[in-house]
Amino acid sequence: MTTIETSETRYLQVINEKGEEDPSVMPALFEADFRRFFETIVLARTFNQRALSLQREGRIGTYASIWGQEASQTGSALALSAEDWIFPSFRESGVLVARGYPMWMLYRYWAGDERGMSAPEGMNIFPMSVPVGTQIPHATGAAWAMKLKGHKKVAAVYFGDGGSSKGDFHEGLNFAGVFKAPCVFLCQNNQWAISVPRSSQTAAKTIAQKAFAYGFEGIQVDGNDVVAVYKAVKEASDKARSGGGPTLIECFTYRLDDHTTADDASRYRSGAEVEEWKAKEPLIRLRLFMEKKGWWTKEYEDAFMKKAQDTVDAEIKKAESYGAPDPADMLKFTYKELSARQAKELKERGW
């Protein structure tokens, strides 16, 4: 017997939980970059906390918290260029906030107004996918279309550890491998698919290694290290843009909150496990690292927090004062143009 091929799955961490850097893998980043990481995480977290409060007050519907996953979300979003296309899942508030998606629209969406998911022109963001994993082949298709058109753009798609078990994952990644689609597959492995732990999701040691079978590279990164995520996504998107094909990036992170506001995670996981991960959350290490560099002070953080809260307050105000949707929209947007039958229905219903 001979060995035909062996695979290696790399793990990337740049800043550890104590805020210590590994200089051998540290990319060329400056103070302004770190401030951008820090401030985007704080803004995303502020958006998230307010969403949870609004849900408790009955002002929005069920919401999926991103707490603990902010580095995976903002680090990846900031590494992509503005022309790249993003296919988010439903737990991607941090990605959207990092891309500058109007927060008032996100609050409208979570309050049940679908107009909140009609991304402003030029934003290149698809509506978040509530069905699990079905956005993966869409991203492959969009990436492939961009390649056919000769555009130097990348499609980045977000999904969870649960989504990686779907047929859509297999079909989307396999196709991307065959056609060398410029796609970055971003698995947000937050260890729990509602109540199913990562160990019950796949017998594989990592999700990253699955890329090997599709003929392209997979890498696991410390998903709570914003620099590692940023670096991996930057490299993968540069590679895709220059014709090198897709990459699977597994962001190894943790969902600190319940699955959604309609869930109670204490029924299926231990408090001790959650506490252990709280100590590893992304902002702690970034703060420590920046403090050592002299880029962080308490005054800086307090001032930015205040700014973030004021921004979010203003966005909520805007969201809540926005007019209700028109029932005619239901019929108007079903087809590219209104059909004769729909026009009749509009009239009959008095819309």
Next chain:
Amino acid sequence: MPWTKIYASRTEFEKALKDSPGLRGITYKEAIREATAQLLSADKSVFVIGEGVDDSGGVFGTTKGLQEEFGKDRVMDSPLAENGITGVCVGAAAAGMKPILVHMRTDFLPISLDQIVNHAAKWHYMFGGLLNIPLVIRSIIGRGWGSAAQHSQSLQAMFMNIPGLRVIMPATPYDAKGLLIAAVKDGNPVIMIEHRWLYDHMGHVPEEMYEVPLGKAAVRKTGKDVSIIAVSHMVHEAVQSAEALQEEGIDAEVIDLRTLKPLDTGTIVESVRKTGRLIVADTGWKECGAGAEVMAKVAEAGITLKAPLVRINLPEAPTPASPVLEKAYYPGKDDIIEAAKKTTGHGKR
């Protein structure tokens, strides 16, 4: 009009050619191939993908030679994954392409139902009208040669139920070309259902690109006694039955629906208002089928009928493989003739 005429056989078309030398006869499969080639030439965003589109058979001849002509980036086979490919095409359509996705059997559409129903049909709505999914999915009803339960189904009714989709079922070469071109230009997801028995059917097809508008039925024969509204292959059975009925003094009107979603309610209602009698001949099953919808349209119009309405469909059973059973399974012109005689026995003609 030369394009409304249905020729029973190639010989009949050749006979007609002697009288009208301006006719251009090609088969249904050649019409689809010609439409696809013209679409590929005219619009760089069009591409063709599907299992078998590049093999020597070229999906019963409908894509034959297109890869050699347009290259592997525009006409290609894909990894074997019906739902995944459909999803890839939804994504490509959203990114500005106009995919023609070929699923060699209509039976493969249920495998892709998630992407068709939950995604393709929904995105224009969910995007608040900002984005179209100009995706055409071609699929083929099999019949004969033991196609049987899993390679022969007529599933048009499933898709008629979904807002956001269009469903077309051309019965002639002229319509196959014109509807396919219109479907690609339509900007909405369109399910095109072809019938394997129609592929060698010959008819008049102009060489230039033209569109047959979606949502418009065609009157194949005018008549005053009974409306026979038919779909796909059943249009041919209906035309033949109308000819036989004429000899017996029954003047049947034959309507080819061509588009099932949206249905041409105006043409249906106008015809039944005139005849007061209706037979719907469909290639699929009866319950909640295309015929049921046609009848509902007639009922909603409040027309005074002269006789109970009749539906001609498949028996309530999966398609058998045995040729003996198959023969018993599929309805044809004799069933339409019998139904027409029965229905015209009611009331005054």
